[in-house]
Amino acid sequence: xxxxxxxxxxxxxxxxxxASLNCTYSDRGSQSFFWYRxxxxxxxxxxxxxxxxxxxxxxxxxAQLNKASQYVSLLIRxxxxxxxxxxxxxxxxxxxxxxGAGTRLFVKA
Amino acid sequence: EADIxxxxxxxxxxxxxxxxxxxxxxxxxxxMYWYQQDPGMELHLIHYSYGVNSTEKGDLSxxxxxxxxxxxxxxxTLESARPSHTSQYLCASSEYLxxxxxxxxxxTRLTVT
Numbered sequence: 001x002x003x004x005x006x007x008x009x010x011x012x013x014x015x016x017x018x019a020s021l022n023c024t025y026s027d028r029g030s031q032s033f034f035w036y037r038x039x040x041x042x043x044x045x046x047x048x049x050x051x052x053x054x055x056x057x058x059x060x061x062x063a064q065l066n067k068a069s070q071y072v073s074l075l076i077r078x079x080x081x082x083x084x085x086x087x088x089x090x091x092x093x094x095x096x097x098x099x100g101a102g103t104r105l106f107v108k109a
Numbered sequence: 110e111a112d113i114x115x116x117x118x119x120x121x122x123x124x125x126x127x128x129x130x131x132x133x134x135x136x137x138x139x140x141m142y143w144y145q146q147d148p149g150m151e152l153h154l155i156h157y158s159y160g161v162n163s164t165e166k167g168d169l170s171x172x173x174x175x176x177x178x179x180x181x182x183x184x185x186t187l188e189s190a191r192p193s194h195t196s197q198y199l200c201a202s203s204e205y206l207x208x209x210x211x212x213x214x215x216x217t218r219l220t221v222t
Contacts, residue, residue: 032209043199043213044152088152092209096167101151 003027004091006100014108019076021103023089026070032092033065033072038102039085048074079107112136115200115214122190123222130185130217132200141183142211144199145169152199158183190221 003026013019025033032051036044050056050063050072062075076083086102113134122128132141143156144167154167158177172194173187183202187194197218201211 034210041148043216046210046212049210090211096154096157097203097209097211099152 003098004089004100006087006089006103008101009104010106011103012106012108013079015079015081017079017107019079019083019105019107021074021076021087021089021105023072023074023100024070025072025089025091025098027091027098028067028070030091033063034090034092034097035061035063035072035074036088036090036099037085038088044088076105079105081107081109083107113200113202113212113214115198115217117217118215119218119220121220121222124189124191126190128187128190128219130187130198130200130219132183132185132214133181134183134202134212134214135181136202136212137180138202138204138212139180140203141177142201142203143167143173143175143183143185144201145171146197146199148197156185190219192221195219195221 005024035048037047038044048063050065056063060077064073084107086104088102089100091098116131139160141158144152145155146152153169155169155171156175158164164175173185175185197216199216200214203211
């Protein structure tokens with residue numbers, strides 16, 4: 001059973017729209033969550049970390065964590081074609097980080 | 110932000126050859142990881158290390174081996190390459206204490222013919 005679940009997509013949004021990516025997890029004890037962006041053929045790049053309930057904003061990105069419902073989301077405002085990538089949700093804590101399979105995002109110009 | 114390096118970036122090699130994929134990081138991170146990822150597919154953890162002389166197998170069975178003799182260096186070795194080993198290999202590192210954010214190297218794309 002996977003511990004971090006993501007919709008594989010693809011999620012397609014028009015340029016300038018808000019892209020909403022969601023993730024659920026099973027380990028209630030986890031304290032840290034991450035979003036990575038991975039362009040095709042490249043390695044994952046950390047874009048957001050979140051550790052407490054609520055929202056965390058960084059530029060056009062907002063991460064949201066709801067521990068009671070065990071979900072994490074990533075909002076990308078004013079989506080750009082350059083945001084087209086696979087977004088990996090990850091759950092930290094302990095000695096290993098658990099990665100989801102990723103959601104593919106396409107931003108149409 | 111971690112500086113983490115992998116060599117070679119691309120490798121094409123024949124079946125039966127022994128290969129070593131290099132990974133080095135300059136941030137003094139105690140934890141290091143090796144992942145295998147096929148195109149468009151999810152990451153699979155194949156090895157990890159908590160520190161010098163510490164190595165563990167990951168979630169995906171692998172015919173590779175690793176060593177950790179120095180903090181900054183975590184090489185992965187395949188004794189006898191096979192076409193089924195064709196994949197992208199990603200190295201990552203993180204601090205032992207803290208938030209477990211992992212930083213990835215650029216990857217090695219391996220093709221075994």
